[in-house]
Amino acid sequence: MNQPLIPITRRQALFFALFLVLFEFSTYISNDMIMPAMLAVTQSFHVSATEVPTAMTAFILGGACWQLILGPMSDRFGRRPLMLSGAALFVLCSIAITFASSMHQFILGRFLQGAGLCFVFVIGYAALQEIFAEKAAIQLIALMANVAMIAPLIGPVAGAWYIHYASWPGIFWIIAGIALIGLVGLWRYMPETVGVTRRDGTVTHPQPLAFVKTLSQYAYLCRDKVFMLGVASMAFIAIVLLIWIGLSPLILIDYAGLTTIQYGWLQIPVVGAVIVGNIVLRYLTEKLELYQIVMISAVFVILGMLVGFVWVYIQHGYFLGIVVGTSIYSLGVGIGNGVLYRQTLFANQTGKGTVSAVISICTMLMFSIAIDLSKRFYTVPNNTHLAALFLLVNLVYVLLVWRFQVGLHKRAAQAAKSA
Numbered sequence: 303m304n305q306p307l308i309p310i311t312r313r314q315a316l317f318f319a320l321f322l323v324l325f326e327f328s329t330y331i332s333n334d335m336i337m338p339a340m341l342a343v344t345q346s347f348h349v350s351a352t353e354v355p356t357a358m359t360a361f362i363l364g365g366a367c368w369q370l371i372l373g374p375m376s377d378r379f380g381r382r383p384l385m386l387s388g389a390a391l392f393v394l395c396s397i398a399i400t401f402a403s404s405m406h407q408f409i410l411g412r413f414l415q416g417a418g419l420c421f422v423f424v425i426g427y428a429a430l431q432e433i434f435a436e437k438a439a440i441q442l443i444a445l446m447a448n449v450a451m452i453a454p455l456i457g458p459v460a461g462a463w464y465i466h467y468a469s470w471p472g473i474f475w476i477i478a479g480i481a482l483i484g485l486v487g488l489w490r491y492m493p494e495t496v497g498v499t500r501r502d503g504t505v506t507h508p509q510p511l512a513f514v515k516t517l518s519q520y521a522y523l524c525r526d527k528v529f530m531l532g533v534a535s536m537a538f539i540a541i542v543l544l545i546w547i548g549l550s551p552l553i554l555i556d557y558a559g560l561t562t563i564q565y566g567w568l569q570i571p572v573v574g575a576v577i578v579g580n581i582v583l584r585y586l587t588e589k590l591e592l593y594q595i596v597m598i599s600a601v602f603v604i605l606g607m608l609v610g611f612v613w614v615y616i617q618h619g620y621f622l623g624i625v626v627g628t629s630i631y632s633l634g635v636g637i638g639n640g641v642l643y644r645q646t647l648f649a650n651q652t653g654k655g656t657v658s659a660v661i662s663i664c665t666m667l668m669f670s671i672a673i674d675l676s677k678r679f680y681t682v683p684n685n686t687h688l689a690a691l692f693l694l695v696n697l698v699y700v701l702l703v704w705r706f707q708v709g710l711h712k713r714a715a716q717a718a719k720s721a
Contacts, residue, residue, distance in 0.1 A: 306433050307500045310493045315433055321487025322426045323446040325389055328481035329418040332396065333361055333547070334457025334569075335473050338562045339465040340551055346470070347405040351556050355548040355677040359670045360409045362544075364416025365423075366666035372424050373659025374516045377509040380496045381429040388421025389485040396478035400471035418481070420662050428658040431647060432495040432506060437587050443640050452577075459566035466562065509656075519652055523660045528709035532646030533661055535706050537668035538699035539603065539635055539642065542692045544669050545676045546572065546628050549688075557683045558621050571629040579636015592641050593707045599638025600700050606631030607693040614689040621685050624692070631696065642703070645710060 306315045336343070340354040376384045392415060399411035431439050464473060499505050523529055554565045579599075586595045610627015617623060643661070650657055672695075680688060 308433055308495060308498050314491055317491040319446060321484050321491055325481060325484030326422045328477055328484055329422060331457045332477045335461035337551055338458050338462040338565055339470040342465055342470050349405045353405060354551050355673050357409050357412050358548045359673045360413040361416040362666050362670045364413040365419030366663045368417050368420045369659040369663030372420055373656040374511060376425050377656055378511040380494050381425050382492050382494045385421055385425045385492060386489055389488055392418030393478050393481045393485060396474045399474045423662045424658045429495045440587050440640055440644050441584050458569040462562035462566035519656050520660060523650055523652060526650050528713055529649045531702055531706035531709055532649050533664045535703040536642050536646055537665040538702055539639060541672045541695050542631060543635055545672060548673045549676060549680055553621055568625055572632050575629045575632035576636040579633045583637050583640055592645060595641050596638050596703060596707060599634045600703055602634030603631050603696050604700055607696045611689040611693045614685050619685040624685055624689055
């Protein structure tokens, strides 16, 4: 691990990253572990299985609703107190869900629990970017993503085994326990990055909390075409993966008739490919420029969707083609997602808490809209149509990410001329 940019030891920086990723793991597994049990949840509340994607949409929207105030508040009051408050809220909401007596209460609990997502991305990841230099931050976040991605790798299998022997509320007690360990570790090791003088003499000064100024900053960011292309690229590269997670219980269990255990095993190649992509990214950052890594990622993304569509079309809608195509696509996601986040975060010089908030709220809103639309699209199950939708989404992604890279290149050239 490289020397941190702020005056803390490598040991503290390492333990902060470890406990942050443990908390991130708990937020991920809160979605992935419950998914194979969602049909049991809908049955226990006597509602239709089509409510499965609705609960996931609520979870993602919960992660979006805090963004407008969370970023500016962390710029004003610091990253540490906000992060600890968010982790504590997640633990309490995870416990509260176990007492839900209706599907409406369950969805509300998932909405509130989803807030944990935005604390990780808006505050935790922003702090990491402020602690480490560019390539070190990308490598560390890629390594952390490998650990965090264990959640969607083992979550569906663990959830499937658990629901086979016990009832679904116990899953949320397990999640609350993991998050509590993360909270204690963050309390012990998380440093403050706002108002701290870095080793190079620079300081991220606290920003005044002014509602009008905050709105003007958001408006300024939304008018920045290059920045918004980065935000859209980040959303579109992940949309297919999110739709797959939301719809796969319907595709594999409800419609294809597989068992929950078989469902869990079929998630492994999809999520495992993301982990492999993150490992590949760690080595590519040493040899290539960031834009080259993004373009390599785009090749795998579009190749996967082409393979998936052709396979499903030839086999008259058989689901295996979607699994294979999504796995190849996921390799591209693992390679490109971390680089896109870094490029987008630093595409604009506004305070990183505010920038991170805009990234998070915009991407999560796009995710929730995509999942809700896909639920309506898949009301009459047709895997060929779904594979075509996946291909279309990623064709749009390739166009967006190409324009984003061109915009960054032009901006860098203008900055060099001005200097």
